[in-house]
Amino acid sequence: MAALPKRIIKETERLVSDPVPGITAVPSDDNLRYFHVTIDGPDSSPYSSGVFDLELYLPDDYPMCAPKVRFLTKIYHPNIDKLGRICLDVLKDNWSPALQIRTILLSIQALLGAPNPDDPLANDVAEDWKQDEKRAVQVAKEWTEKYAKSKEIATTSTTEESV
Template sequence: MATSNKRLQKEITDILKTPPTWCTAQVVGDNLHKWKATVIGPENSPYEKGNFEIELDIPVDYPFKPPALKFTTKIYHPNIKSDGTVCSELLSQNWSPQLKIFDVLTTIRLLLQEPNPESPLEVEIAQQFKNDRNAFNKAAKEYCKKYAK
């Protein structure tokens, strides 16, 4: 507990001191273990310019256990469920205690840039992504316009 608090404190001050251009992160209320982050959709992807809000639930065992993620902005993506949950294996597979929340957000941005249709949470979207890329791009852009402002 002591480790995680100290570390989260440090991470949030680091992010506030030198804010990255493509994401923001802040603590919800007084609870260091609940974060709210926004990731701006990467360029040259259908999510370009979208603001995606993410809730991060950080376990007490952090950084030895990865945080849990949930998108609060609706998004059209093969690896993100319609209720916003992301497969926990995304982070737990190669998790290392040296990775920071900022690295988690980087992973998410990469996921937006390159969806992985091989391990989908939304099978239909994955099929569309594989077979009809244009329709997928169009749908994703529409969602992005409608919800991610």
């Protein structure tokens, strides 16, 4: 395997030494271009109680092209499809080599807080969002409860069971 570019090493070190609040990105032991990511749902969003698993991969031509990112946790969101693919401008046409992994992850977290049904990837969800936003938000909350391990559960200790 080719040596990892200095840029990827620096970005990885910064993610570890100066983590983004509510986001973790840990490189895989097998492939340092592949990251296991968790993003906490933003407060005051339908996703606020959830912790979402994602995968991020840095292709060989990174940073000249965008990282590949997708949700592994099932989510009800107009800009994220059933396969976990994300419709986000900085992952497509607005990618710039000046952007970094942390910037992309912050943009994804912001997208959770501001769904955009006018630029959908999941057309059915976008239609629901446009026709009855209140109901769509309720479904998003239910899916978050069901599929995204909640922050409360993730931080609860299991020592009570040893009584």
